[in-house]
Amino acid sequence: GTRPDRAAAYGEMVAAMDANVGRLVTCLAAHGLSEHTLLLFASDHGGHHLVASNQPLSGAKGSLREGGHRIPAIACWPGVLPAGQIRDEPIMLMDWFPTMLALGGLPAPPQALDGCNLWPWLSQGQALPERTLFWRQGEQKAARRGRWKLLVEDCRVALFDLQSDIGERHDCATAQPRILAQLQEELAHWESTVPPAPVRRRAAGA
Numbered sequence: 001g002t003r004p005d006r007a008a009a010y011g012e013m014v015a016a017m018d019a020n021v022g023r024l025v026t027c028l029a030a031h032g033l034s035e036h037t038l039l040l041f042a043s044d045h046g047g048h049h050l051v052a053s054n055q056p057l058s059g060a061k062g063s064l065r066e067g068g069h070r071i072p073a074i075a076c077w078p079g080v081l082p083a084g085q086i087r088d089e090p091i092m093l094m095d096w097f098p099t100m101l102a103l104g105g106l107p108a109p110p111q112a113l114d115g116c117n118l119w120p121w122l123s124q125g126q127a128l129p130e131r132t133l134f135w136r137q138g139e140q141k142a143a144r145r146g147r148w149k150l151l152v153e154d155c156r157v158a159l160f161d162l163q164s165d166i167g168e169r170h171d172c173a174t175a176q177p178r179i180l181a182q183l184q185e186e187l188a189h190w191e192s193t194v195p196p197a198p199v200r201r202r203a204a205g206a
Contacts, residue, residue, distance in 0.1 A: 002040045002143075005034075006050050006051050007050075007051050010051035021041065024039075025039070028142055032077050032202060035078050035079045035080070035091055037077065038075065038076075038077045038080075038081075039074075039075070039076040039077065040073070040074070040075055040076075040096065040105065041073065041074040041076075042071055042072065042073035042093060043072065043076070044071070044093070045061045045062075045068060045069060045071065045072040046059065046060055046061050046063070046066075046067045046068045046069060046071065046173070047060060047061060047067070047068060048060060048061040049061070054067030054068075055067075055068075056166060057070060057165050057166060057167060057168075058169070059168075060168050062136050062137065062149075063137075063140070063153075064135050064140040064141070064142040064151060064153065065151065065153075065168055066162070066166060066167075066168060069135060069139075070107040073091070076148075080123065081122060081123060087121075089121075089128050090133060090144060091118060091128070092114070092115055092133060094113075094114045094115035094204065095115035095116055095117075095118050095202075096115070096118070097115055098113050098115050098116060098117045099117050099118045099119050099122075102117045102119055103119060116120060116128070116129055116131070129147075130145075131145075131188050132144065132145040132190075133145075134187060134190045135139075136191070136197060138197065139153075139154075139155075139197065140152065140153045141191075143184075143186055143190070144162070145182075145183065145186070147162055147163035147164075148160070148162070148176075148179050148183065149162050149168070150180065150183035150184060151168070152187075152189060157173060157180075157184070158171040158173055159171060159172045159173040159176055159179065159180045159183070160172060173182045174204075198204070
């Protein structure tokens, strides 16, 4: 059979999504709900290498490089959130759950939450709490604190300064041993608090 045109199919899906987000925004306005609704939009991963370019970032969907997990996010609430602002602090999708709990006046669940309430940051510009963020995808691992990102992939450890090297091309592990060791220690502690990564088993005869 003929090979599918992935780029065309991807373009059609993006166009359909865009049109339907527009329908939602129009519906909220038509019912007078725009100023009573927090509208959030975000992707869940970077673009797939077969249909998208993530330049100047390296990596793509499935990777813990910036091109694989750095995504855009939009928060819109007319009359409540200031318009036209761009923030570059790193947040996580898991932050939205405690944010929604706080907005709804609901109590936090008894178990500890990984995310933080973003509302003071979004609405008043308050600083986010200092924290280290962690990721794990298969055998890949990453930790980020501020400008520094530890990346473990293919059994190799690297340290990147995202403030000056967003493309993750210059390994700073040798030049910054203290920061490397700190992030490695934090990553190891985090891994001790979560279930172990699934063991990949090779198929018989592989």
